[in-house]
Amino acid sequence: MPDFTAMEQATLIKDFNDQQKMLFVSQYESVRKDPGTVLILSVLFGAFGVDRFILGDMGMGLVKLFTLGGCGIITIIDWFTTKGRANDYNRARAHEIAESIRITSAS
Template identity: 50%
Template sequence: MDTLKVDVFMDLYGHYFLEKDIRSVRLMLNAAHNDLYPMLFSIDFKAPGKVLFLSLFLGVCGIDRFYIGDTSMGIFKLLTGGGFGIVLFIDWFTISKVTRERNYDKFLACLY
């Protein structure tokens, strides 16, 4: 993929990944074929800030976990009132990282 396309992708979506993954994303984009470019823009990356907002206000119902595609944890939080408040509290500090990890997994799935 040419450098301009890589730069555009990273400008638009770089903040959806963990800092440690940025370099590998850039390297994989440089090695990717140009035909993948439209498919990469169709990936439904989740904004970590939006997920944190959902976690703060609707996390007790598991909406944050359902939104990022973690259905089993969403059901658990729904049935137990946010994991009896414990999982809810932990998610307030970890959900942004989990969201970025899921975004990276979606990116990798698109490439392979």
């Protein structure tokens, strides 16, 4: 999936007031994973599942750790898919944060 852009982020929080927007941005920036950094970690330490652990995929991280990246096969595949997974992770966290702010504001 393509990058999680600022335009998507703006669309997600368009109905927020200024305080809610600041809350969203601060929470999102604290959980956001940089796709480039995750890719570098995948190249350097992917055989140990570090990239999967960072993105919250504990099961596959453990598989990679105990099989040394599926004998390198899963590691090589992850080099090409890590940036997309990082963007999906960021998009999911942004939606969770926005939804929790909406729920909190409604009550």
